[in-house]
Amino acid sequence: MALQEKTPRRVILISGHYLRSKRQAGFHHLARAYWRLGWDVTFVTAPISLLSRLRGDFRFEYPVAAEANRPIRVNERLTSFVLMTTLHPINLRSSLINAIARPLLGRYAKTNLGPLADFLGRSDLVVFESSAALLLVDRVRLLAPRARLVYRVSDDLRTLGLHPLVLDAEQRVLATFDLVSTPSRFIYDALAGRGRVELQGHAIDKQVFDQPCESPYRGGPNAIHVGIARGFNYESLATAARVAPDMTFHIIGPEPRRATSENVVFYGELPFEATVPFLKHADIGLDFIARREGVESFTDSLKIIQYSYCLLPILRPSYLHSDRPNACYYEPGDERSTARAIAEARAMPHEASFADGIPSWEELARSFATEPP
Numbered sequence: 001m002a003l004q005e006k007t008p009r010r011v012i013l014i015s016g017h018y019l020r021s022k023r024q025a026g027f028h029h030l031a032r033a034y035w036r037l038g039w040d041v042t043f044v045t046a047p048i049s050l051l052s053r054l055r056g057d058f059r060f061e062y063p064v065a066a067e068a069n070r071p072i073r074v075n076e077r078l079t080s081f082v083l084m085t086t087l088h089p090i091n092l093r094s095s096l097i098n099a100i101a102r103p104l105l106g107r108y109a110k111t112n113l114g115p116l117a118d119f120l121g122r123s124d125l126v127v128f129e130s131s132a133a134l135l136l137v138d139r140v141r142l143l144a145p146r147a148r149l150v151y152r153v154s155d156d157l158r159t160l161g162l163h164p165l166v167l168d169a170e171q172r173v174l175a176t177f178d179l180v181s182t183p184s185r186f187i188y189d190a191l192a193g194r195g196r197v198e199l200q201g202h203a204i205d206k207q208v209f210d211q212p213c214e215s216p217y218r219g220g221p222n223a224i225h226v227g228i229a230r231g232f233n234y235e236s237l238a239t240a241a242r243v244a245p246d247m248t249f250h251i252i253g254p255e256p257r258r259a260t261s262e263n264v265v266f267y268g269e270l271p272f273e274a275t276v277p278f279l280k281h282a283d284i285g286l287d288f289i290a291r292r293e294g295v296e297s298f299t300d301s302l303k304i305i306q307y308s309y310c311l312l313p314i315l316r317p318s319y320l321h322s323d324r325p326n327a328c329y330y331e332p333g334d335e336r337s338t339a340r341a342i343a344e345a346r347a348m349p350h351e352a353s354f355a356d357g358i359p360s361w362e363e364l365a366r367s368f369a370t371e372p373p
Helices: 026-036 050-054 095-110 116-121 132-143 164-176 185-191 234-243 272-280 302-309 335-347 361-369
Strands: 010-015 040-049 072-075 078-085 125-129 148-152 179-182 197-199 222-226 248-252 264-268 284-286 314-317 327-330
Touching (some): 010 026, 010 116, 010 132, 026 040, 026 125, 026 148, 026 361, 040 050, 040 132, 095 132, 095 164, 125 132, 125 361, 132 148, 132 164, 148 361, 179 185, 179 361, 185 197, 222 272, 222 302, 234 248, 234 335, 284 335, 302 314, 314 335
Parallel strands (some): 010 040, 010 125, 040 078, 125 148, 179 197, 222 284, 284 314, 314 327
Antiparallel strands (some): 072 078
């Protein structure tokens, strides 16, 4: 049952994700949180274009083309809107070609918003995800003059391989936002001083996590890796499976099922609610992200917060140090350090303090909607 606020309000969430995707990211949780708080929620998928389809974008596995550019009512007070365009800013992998194509790709800022323009005019809050949709900020500000604008920077744009005009747009519009919120200390340090920037960690859907559930495991011990990992480190997985043959390693997410060993199980993508029992009944949480530019921005990723809320010790690569007391570090590819980190994690008590300070999505959603004192 939704927790009604006194006055119904309207929020528009602009995300690269599709509302009914199996891949549940932070903006999906925000949508549910605002809905439970009694808000009218419009979830906008942007950017997405015909170029996305040519590139084999997984979102076209869903009815994004059929639903393009028209509001789709999913539930009472919940609407999906796929802002489909012919082009959108993509990195063409050549500085010369990027420069030549810049004027054409820059037209995305003048995209015909259709019915979305009316939604914006009636909105109280607009929340942007870190993506090329930032080119639309100036128009959104004009169309939604009474709305509070928030930029939730979950990803460091510098590490996503985007067209340079997207990076330029971010720098230009930072001061436009009423709040720039990021869960990453690394991103916070990079943006501090340019607009109202706050460090606000990822949240948890406590209503789902606090429900009792049966274990999906048959025996143990069990280690779990969930979520989308840009640059999943299969070598680290293989090393861990080799040095801990009595442990089963469960991998939930879009990572391809590559042959490793008998104690590794790939599940593909599962609905969020189906993933939670794997987290709650695991012995260890896994972080197998490969080293690359900007990987430090994932120090406190959503999966790390979920592991911590479930009181799990976490196996982490040595280049992702944080203040979390439940982290056990390994050197990728090194059997000795991996074995030592796994032994440390298995011996670590599952302390209630691991979950300290983790907010609910409702608490985070309220903070986005609150004017500063």
